[in-house]
Amino acid sequence: MKYYIISGEASGDLRGSNLIKEIIKLDADASIRGWGGDKMEVAGATLAKHYKDLAFMGFAEVVKNLPAIIRNIKFCKEDIQQFQPDIVVLINYSAFNLRIAKWTRQHHFKNVFYISPQVWAWKESRVKTIKKFVDKMIVILPFEKTFFKKWDYEVEYVRHPLVEVIENFKKQHPDIHPSPNIIALLPGSRRPEIQGKLPIMLEVSKSFPGYDFIVAKAPSIEDDFYRPFLLPYSNVQVVSDSTYALLMQANAALVTSGTATLETALFGVPEIVCYKAGNISYQIGKWLVKLKFICLVNLIMDKEVVKELIQTELTPANISKELKGILFDTLKRERIEKDYAELKNLLSEGGNASANTATIIFRMVNNH
Secondary structure (H helix, E strand, O other): OEEEEEEOOHHHHHHHHHHHHHHHHHOOOOEEEEEEOHHHHHHOOEEEEEHHHOOOOHHHHHHHOHHHHHHHHHHHHHHHHHHOOOEEEEEOOHHHHHHHHHHHHHOOOOEEEEOOOOOOOOOOOHHHHHHHHOOEEEEOOHHHHHHHHHOOOOOEEOOOHHHHHHHHHHHHOOOOOOOOOEEEEEOOOOHHHHHHHHHHHHHHHHHOOOOEEEEEEOOOOOHHHHHHHHOOOOOEEEEEOOHHHHHHHOOEEEEEOOHHHHHHHHOOOOEEEEEOOOHHHHHHHHHHOOOOOOOHHHHHHOOOOOEEEEHHHOOHHHHHHHHHHHHHOHHHHHHHHHHHHHHHHHHHOOOOHHHHHHHHHHHHHOOO
């Protein structure tokens, strides 16, 4: 059978690669094409476009790059038409993929959406679009099944794929041990967010001379991009393709909001969530998004497990204060670790997410 998979960012590339491995177990003759990254390609996909050419962040940047986005949508439709897949698998990347879902439905291609758009955060009305154009929605957060039921839309909950990814990594690297002196910095995967947050994170290193601050480099960005940021600091270094190994060693972490906050929690590393956007993007987002938290860890647990420093609160002084707390306050660390254990148990119910998703897709393709 022929599968066309679309992911538009690093996290989607990881989800897609694990999904591809599970699809091939069920369908040894699978032909897989799509949009993604190096991990999906290694797993067995032929890439039509790499996600590094697609990462537009924030409202202002999206508007600025609108012509490129329109060209990408046109190319994607033409490529699907030429490939003639038995099913189109849409992984997150919601603004783009919802447009493709509408087109695939109109052109009689089956589609499945793996990892729901965050309609529970903003623009709930998009559920109407999902119900109309998405053949099957697969969700990975426990509260999403309840959310969609409110809209009379039945979805499949498969458990969060990060659980098995991280457990497998730990089993494969039993020789990596925690270090009390390592602070991990995860400033994001896109240039604008790195430029906005990394300098603030790095400034904190001056207040902790006895610690090694290690920056996890985004796989799609060259080393030269980071070098100017690091020059003023003596206890800072950068690592490539080693984020998980870094988290296994880290005593604490400063993390940009997003999937990385959940990854950090599942590795058991106390963290501070650092978020700062362009002022226009932030003001629009604040107006549209009506949530108590921005961090997935806090959203899933429905309470403040980890500290969020947002926009004007994100300063070296505030980060330093919070970092001292998670490094030296034993009771605080114990509370975070207890909440992390509860979070992991919550996300572990239901088996292997990638295998569950592959089974759903395989049955759809074969009309079971």
